[in-house]
Amino acid sequence: MNAFLQNAIFGLFDSTEIINHLRSNQERLQPTVYAEIIAGAPISLDKKLRLLKCLESTTKDEANKSVISEYVRCAEHAVEALHAADGSRFIFHVSLMYFDPEDGCADHCDGPFPAVSLNKAKQAIAIYRAKNDTDFDDWSEMYWAIELYDLAAEPAYDGFLQPRYVFFATADGEIEFFSTPKTAQSHRVSSQRKANAFGPGSEHLDIPLPFVPGDILRIDNRPFVPGPAYCLITQTGTDCCGVQCMYPCRDGHIRFGALKHGDFFDRSFVFQPSPLFSARRYVGELPDDCKFMKKLSDTIRSSPELGKTLNNLWPHLGFSIEA
Structure with missing residues (x-):
């Protein structure tokens, strides 16, 4: 791996101590672990795809390259789905999420609001944010859940459509993560694990850490x-x-x-x-x-x-x- 790409990936961590520890333990980091880091990082989905493609192109071992290619395909499919919505077959439902201190869990603050395209959804988020900027105590703990529905899909067992994707965006509308509900998940276990790394599975990232008991x-x-x-x-x-x-x-x-x-x-x-x-x-x-x-x-x-x-x-x- 070239030094520029490695620096870009290590730079996704806030802690200089973690970054230095990773540099000192590079032998424990397989190329596929770098892919997991990119997938789970709090950066835009577009940037994840660029970094993954760069990692794919610079990986020489064919077995590792094949695994990384699966991460690339997961990100590509999600990005393609985002831009496929045109109001005819695909549509977004956009909800503002917040933390409910009484229940101790995430909950809907407002919405869901329909949007016929990604651009329309982002425009609506910007307008909503501008008009409600002072109405909420702390926007730093609020985010958007953006559900993408395929209107031509078969309903789930309960008779209702299930989202094809759920995207998670910052308060400003920057999409960073996504998940695929069970009804839309791949039948291949390995492929689904790669997809989960961009969302609900990202919390399980396993890398060497510098911390010791008492920290x-x-x-x-x-x-x-x-x-x-x-x-x-x-x-x-x-x-x-x-x-x-x-x-x-x-x-x-x-x-x-x-x-x-x-x-x-x-x-x-x-x-x-x-x-x-x-x-x-x-x-x-x-x-x-x-x-x-x-x-x-x-x-x-x-x-x-x-x-x-x-x-x-x-x-x-x-x-x-x-x-």
């Missing part, structure tokens, strides 16, 4: 997830579940989860990207429900095995933040 992380996945969120690393390992963390829940209890699988805070969402793109080591002031982490961080740093012990005991304890 406190700040993760900011806005607008798709409210934030920032904080978690404490309790255990590290090389597999996808090896990096364990603890975090506060809304009911006052503490939970443990696998960071690479997006289990780092107590929320439920329609979609969330990988936390690794925005994760960074944090040493500043913590919110009240996370202040317990500071003292525990110092203790785990001096005795790393304590973190593993807490992980093993947690299912039998269910202790609270005050404990």
